[in-house]
Structure formats: C-alpha cells, structure tokens
Amino acid sequence: MKNQILKIVKIGGNVINNEDALRSFLKDFAALEGPKILVHGGGRKASEVSAAMGLEPKMINGRRVTDEATVEVVTMVYAGLLNKKIIANLQSFGCNAMGLSGADANCILAHKRIVKDIDYGFAGDVDAINSEIIGVLIKNNVTPVFCAITHDKNGQLLNTNADTIASEVAIGMSNLYKTELNFVFELKGVLEDIEDKNSVIEQINSEKYEQLVVKGVIADGMLPKMHNCFNSLEKGVDKVKIGDASLVKSSTKLYTTLSL
Numbered sequence: 001m002k003n004q005i006l007k008i009v010k011i012g013g014n015v016i017n018n019e020d021a022l023r024s025f026l027k028d029f030a031a032l033e034g035p036k037i038l039v040h041g042g043g044r045k046a047s048e049v050s051a052a053m054g055l056e057p058k059m060i061n062g063r064r065v066t067d068e069a070t071v072e073v074v075t076m077v078y079a080g081l082l083n084k085k086i087i088a089n090l091q092s093f094g095c096n097a098m099g100l101s102g103a104d105a106n107c108i109l110a111h112k113r114i115v116k117d118i119d120y121g122f123a124g125d126v127d128a129i130n131s132e133i134i135g136v137l138i139k140n141n142v143t144p145v146f147c148a149i150t151h152d153k154n155g156q157l158l159n160t161n162a163d164t165i166a167s168e169v170a171i172g173m174s175n176l177y178k179t180e181l182n183f184v185f186e187l188k189g190v191l192e193d194i195e196d197k198n199s200v201i202e203q204i205n206s207e208k209y210e211q212l213v214v215k216g217v218i219a220d221g222m223l224p225k226m227h228n229c230f231n232s233l234e235k236g237v238d239k240v241k242i243g244d245a246s247l248v249k250s251s252t253k254l255y256t257t258l259s260l
C-alpha cells in the first residue's frame, strides 16, 4: 500500500466557526479522491462556550490550560457538537465519515502533559496511534474524522492540540501509506508580513524556519503548527503543506510547502 497516498487534512477553529466556509470546505473534502483522514480543532468555539459558562479560557504557548471543568466543556464541544456536525455534513456530501475521539477503538493513546513550571491540567501529549484499526476503516471506505480529544487508558480524557493530533496521526499512518499532511486555516499560507494576506512564503526549510522565528515573523498559533510540521517530516511524513481551504481542491498554487 506504500504506493498509495493517504491525505491527512487538518482544519482549525476559525474555518469551523464560519458556517459557510465550513460547509464549502467539507464539500471539497468529500470530493477528494483516494484514502483520507480529517482532523479538526475548534478552539474558538470551546473558548466561546467556556466563557458563556463562566469559565475563563486560558492559553499558554498556544495550548489550553485544561482544568476539570474545562475538560468537560472541550469534550462536549469537540467530540460532541463539532465532530457530529462535521460528520452530518460529510454524509450529506456522500462521504461515509466516522467521527472518533482518541479513546474510540483506542485510536490515540496519550499521557498528561508534564512541563516544568506549567500545569496544563488535563492536556495530553500523544504516545501511540492505532494505525492498524484506522487502516481497517480506510480500507473499508470509511473516512475517519478525529477531534482533539485523546485518552490515557486509565479512564481519563485529555485535551490535545489538534495540529499535534494531525501530525501524530500522519506519522503513525506512514508505516502503511505514503502520507501527505495539509494544514488548512483562514490564511493562504505562512506570511512574510502578517498584514499582507498575499505575502505567502512558498517554501520553508528548517534553516529558513529558524531564521523566521528569530525575526519574529512566526508567532502565536503558527509556532506549534510549524513545530508539528517539521516533527512529522523528520518522522517519515512525505509532504507537508499549509494553506487555505482551496488547498484541498488543488485549485490554488499559492500555499506554503515545508521541507527539512
């Protein structure tokens, strides 16, 4: 099967929060030929729902501090509302999708994120991807759709950055398939100047990446996204691209390609 290309596409919270943009993206994703996996975030919606419930959203270095009440909210938002809404839309476009958290069929095993001096609470770092069971779904023409929830096999659900899930799933699946990872967000790619939406940097290798970080061109959510891109290339993913929703239709030539 190593001659087949598996596409892993990740969509972020800003696309998900726009009803029309989401539906249009899902229509294009459904039409994508060949084996594919969708990974979705939803950070914006989770922050809105948390705030409405009187919980103040708190992010550190692009990751959500997830206390006991917040892990319940993110599970309801990611694994419930958003995942099922996405599945229903994909079904409407003829794509036989199945919505999954990392706990379902033990697809994504994680452990509580431990970082010196920062308590992220119930945030998870990925340990293992069950490529065998995911492969069985794909071979049976079922498209897996993962949300940003994993588990630790001791009954604890964990909130895991959706970019990290996408890159770990791509790495895990590269023992079975050639893998291409696409990060879809609201901009056309990684920008040289954040104020100029067309200033897309078309090629970034690891050397250029370091220069861009030092110059302060890459910041906020783009920092963990790029880190995940290079991590996946180092661990066997064949191709990584960052761009807007037209990336999936291959109707644009303007996007960022990452290389080592």
Ligand SMILES: Nc1ncnc2c1ncn2[C@@H]1O[C@H](COP(=O)(O)OP(=O)(O)O)[C@@H](O)[C@H]1O
Pocket (backbone or CB within 6 Å): 011, 012, 013, 014, 015, 041, 043, 184, 185, 186, 187, 189, 190, 191, 192, 194, 217, 218, 219, 220, 221, 222, 223, 225
């Ligand atoms: N050089 C850059 N090019 C593009 N986006 C950048 C750059 N530096 C920082 N960003 C920020 O990173 C954000 C993308 O990260 P994030 O919000 O985590 O994406 P997602 O929508 O996939 O969750 C962009 O919305 C933008 O504000």
Ligand SMILES: CC(=O)N[C@@H](CCC(=O)OP(=O)(O)O)C(=O)O
Pocket (backbone or CB within 6 Å): 011, 012, 013, 014, 040, 041, 042, 043, 044, 046, 062, 063, 064, 074, 123, 124, 148, 159, 160, 161, 162, 163
């Ligand atoms: C631990 C952690 O930070 N989890 C993320 C998961 C969702 C996500 O990554 O959503 P976007 O892709 O829309 O940003 C969060 O709760 O925001």
